[in-house]
Amino acid sequence: MTNIKLGICPIGWTNDDMPDLGKENTFQQCVSEMALAGFTGCEMGGKFPKDVDVLKKALALRGLSVASAWFSSFLTTKPYEETAEAFKAHRDFLHAMGAKVVVVSEQGNSIQGQLSTPLFANKPHNTDEEWKLVSEGLNKLGALAAEKDMKLVYHHHMGTGVQTEAEIDKLMEMTDPNLVFLLYDTGHLVCSGEDYIGILKKYVNRIKHVHLKDVRKELVEKVKNENMSFLDGVRMGMFTVPGDGCIDFKPVYDILKENNYEGWTMVEAEQDPAIANPLEYAQKARKYIHEVSGL
Numbered sequence: 001m002t003n004i005k006l007g008i009c010p011i012g013w014t015n016d017d018m019p020d021l022g023k024e025n026t027f028q029q030c031v032s033e034m035a036l037a038g039f040t041g042c043e044m045g046g047k048f049p050k051d052v053d054v055l056k057k058a059l060a061l062r063g064l065s066v067a068s069a070w071f072s073s074f075l076t077t078k079p080y081e082e083t084a085e086a087f088k089a090h091r092d093f094l095h096a097m098g099a100k101v102v103v104v105s106e107q108g109n110s111i112q113g114q115l116s117t118p119l120f121a122n123k124p125h126n127t128d129e130e131w132k133l134v135s136e137g138l139n140k141l142g143a144l145a146a147e148k149d150m151k152l153v154y155h156h157h158m159g160t161g162v163q164t165e166a167e168i169d170k171l172m173e174m175t176d177p178n179l180v181f182l183l184y185d186t187g188h189l190v191c192s193g194e195d196y197i198g199i200l201k202k203y204v205n206r207i208k209h210v211h212l213k214d215v216r217k218e219l220v221e222k223v224k225n226e227n228m229s230f231l232d233g234v235r236m237g238m239f240t241v242p243g244d245g246c247i248d249f250k251p252v253y254d255i256l257k258e259n260n261y262e263g264w265t266m267v268e269a270e271q272d273p274a275i276a277n278p279l280e281y282a283q284k285a286r287k288y289i290h291e292v293s294g295l
């Protein structure tokens, strides 16, 4: 028996960071193929209906539920109240959809959305003041999530001030462990050159949401050596589904199981859907995850 659930994110069908990737794929196709490939949960994407009843019906017809959705905070660059108001609306929608966690990533000084900023050379480093703003703001947003019996899960991310193991450690130290939890994304850790298994072991009790992203190592090297941006790397295919790249996901599931992890593990593999057929790659991921985890 396990309480580990398996879902998939719509980013393999249409990429909200670069909406021309998969612009031809509709919401209906995306959720139908998620279900057809054997997944029971999804995150939200830009093409999803914003009406709770409409979305609930479309997902229920396919046996899917909403695990969460991304929220960009701007705690380092905007007044706290502005982020808090947007966060409450986002939280309330997710709550109405039955989700238990809210994915948050600080984007105030992020370069992840900049088309031609070199990813490795230009990674931002938080100043002391930025660390204070982010950690204090996240504690307050975490309390807002708790009001609805939800958890804020922080998404470490390439091209942001919380990317490396040292930065994750600092964020975890500076925030309240009862209010700010961690989202564990394999792809971002391996892309950054971190010890993805060590980090999982260290924070497994604080990790409340998992993104399963695999990496094509030679393409990450190309991004580094040729000063390419995050979005260039995605378009070129530096990420892929579990089972198709260099990451071993067996120890990931073993550690989650040994520690009685309860929650979602979400395939999240952005690449060009015109090259990597989303249904084919969803099925590939589903098969591989079954082989390594029994799920």
Ligand SMILES: O=C1C[C@@H](O)[C@H](O)[C@@H](O)C1=O
Pocket: 011, 016, 017, 070, 112, 155, 185, 188, 211, 268, 270
């Ligand atoms: O969770 C994520 C959401 C995306 O928008 C992001 O860029 C991607 O890399 C990711 O991990």
Ligand SMILES: [Co+2]
Pocket: 155, 185, 211, 268
């Ligand atoms: Co992710």
